[in-house]
């Protein structure tokens with residue numbers, strides 16, 4: 001049960017962090033090539049869509065992150081939404097000395113942007129705008145190409161990388177749902193989330 005009395009009078013940074021970690025997200029690797037050709041990449045969960053027309057997404061980057069600096073100079077970056085079996089890839093792109101592209105198979109696209117060979121979804125973006133807000137640079141990307149695979153996502157929740165339990169298949173591409181196998185799929189809310197065609 002939600003407890004309104006737990007809302008303190010004054011803002012508390014620790015509570016703010018805890019509040020934000022209660023919100024589950026997916027996990028991405030954002031990549032870009034620096035001017036000198038260095039391949040940059042960082043694990044990021046602050047990815048969200050902003051606009052459908054034109055198609056714009058955003059990622060919030062701590063000020064000075066090398067990946068954001070590379071995107072600023074090259075004008076391009078890619079966002080890879082990770083699948084459930086990519087925990088080691090997520091870890092490979094965290095920390096100054098992390099192995100990054102030495103640990104994960106990849107190639108360069110025609111613009112020189114490093115693209116991982118495995119992902120759940122991929123968005124290749126032209127940098128639209130960078131807006132500094134507080135201690136982060138918000139990178140807005142105009143999506144030039146995107147695609148997805150039928151895989152289960154990797155999740156980030158309560159400061160931990162998590163895998164979903166095996167879920168009943170959803171009609172991702174508009175195919176018919178089989179409702180016999182799982183009673184939950186008869187719940188109206190679940191059916192809203194699982195489009196019938």
Ligand SMILES: Cc1cc2nc3c(=O)[nH]c(=O)nc-3n(C[C@H](O)[C@H](O)[C@H](O)COP(=O)(O)O)c2cc1C
Pocket residue numbers: 027040041042043044045046047060061062064065066067068093094095096156
């Ligand atoms: C699950 C997870 C999510 C993260 N999300 C972000 C994020 O959204 N923005 C960010 O700036 N850093 C985020 N980080 C931290 C960066 O991955 C980390 O600082 C990285 O080393 C930056 O690399 P770079 O400076 O080479 O670009 C996240 C780390 C983890 C483990």
